Amino acid sequence: MSDPLRLGTRGSKLALAQSQGVADALTAATGREVRLVEITTYGDVSNEPLAGIGGTGVFVNALREALLDGRVDVAVHSLKDLPTADAEGLTLAAVPTRADPRDALCARDGLTLGELPPGSTVGTGSPRRSAQLRALGLDLEVVPIRGNVDTRLSKVADGELDGVVLAHAGLARLGRLDSVTEVLDPLQMLPAPGQGALAVECRSDAAELVNMLAVVDDPTTRAAVLAERTLLAVLDSGCSAPVGAYAVAAEGDYAPDDASTGATVQLELYVRGAVISGDGAVNIRKSVTGPVEKAEELGRQLAHELLDDGAGAVVGVEPPAPKEENVS
Known part of the structure; x- marks a missing residue:
């Protein structure tokens, strides 16, 4: 009998719930026992604002170190916390179906956002959410907060805040959807890149494990988050930047199927992106559509369109050089 698979996870209630879901799915698909191993990250012990402690990677680095030094076999992250750069020696083996x-x-x-009286205090630890709340022009006082889901919800229950904005996926995984008073339309509040999705990482040289983890991978989710x-x-922005992005796959044009006389459905990816200044005064939103197989190209195209519209000044990135005109 194989030894239990050691799955590294943060120790918060939400992280444990997410990781247990992946563990159960792996066991159901492969019969392999999976044991959770709690790893404390710097983001878990620091009370500083995320932007002040580096943002990207603060909930990830310790888990990656545990993978590389052999303390765990697999690690599960919230995908929105994962740096966009590849980690040497590690591979993103699976992206399960997104919540x-x-x-x-x-x-x-x-109350809903529109029903909150002017001057109401709304808490969030996300610059992206703060910027979009201010861009709505509802005269709300946006307050920075840290802490787990229960801590944030208690600030509303105790009357310290009038409301908090949290990820719907996290509330669902913790069974706290009864606290939700409004699910925010992406037209109002574009999610963080990768929000609602999980990342399953392992060592790149563990070929057998990489193949096994593929059973919990969802190709459509992977394309969207890519x-x-x-x-x-x-x-060139991290998880603490005022950048929103949301890709949705839907049925597009019908294309001939080479393997039969019938037809197959071509999946199209509709990708929206937004860059918003901290005060909400600059709100740049664009979208692109294309084949789901071109996910990476679509993300790149949309980013350049945002930069062309001035997003670089918000996120501190130089705009692309102007194209040379052919004057011959």
Whole structure:
């Protein structure tokens, strides 16, 4: 009998719930026992704002170190926390089916964003959410907060805040959807790249394990988050940047199927991106559509269109050089 697979995870309730879901799926698909191993990351022990401690990687680096030094065989991350650059010696072996990527408001008295009185305090630890809340022009006071889901929800229950904005996926995984007073339309609040998705990493040289983990990979989810994360990488921005992205796969044109006389459905990827200044005054939004197989190219194209519209000044990236005209 094979030894239990050691799955590295952060120790928060949400991380444990996410990781247990992946562990159960692996066991169901392969029969292999999976044991969770809790790893403490710097982001778990620091009370500083994420932007102040580096943002990207603060919830990931310790788990990656545990993979590389052999303490765990597999690690599960929230994909939106994962740096866009490849990690030497590691591979993204699986991206399971994505949960609802939208943001959700949890407010007092069952109120929606539009029903909150001017001057109401809304808490979030995300510059992306803060910027988009301010861009709505609702005269809300956006307050920076840290802490786990229960800590943030308690600030509303105790009257310290009028509302908080959290990821719908996290609330669902913790069984806290009863706290949601409004699920925010992406037209109002574009999610973070990769939000709602999980990343399953292992060592690149563990070929047998890489093949085994493929059973929990969802190709459509992987394509969507590839487009979103490519956009983020081109903009040279991390998880704490005011950048939103959301890709959705839908049925597109019908194409002939070489293997039969019938037809197959061509999946199209609709990708939206946004870059918003911290005060909400600059709000640049663009979208592109194309074949799902071109996910990376679509993310890159959208990023350059955002840069062409001035997004570089918001995220601190030089705009692309102007194309030379053919004057011959």
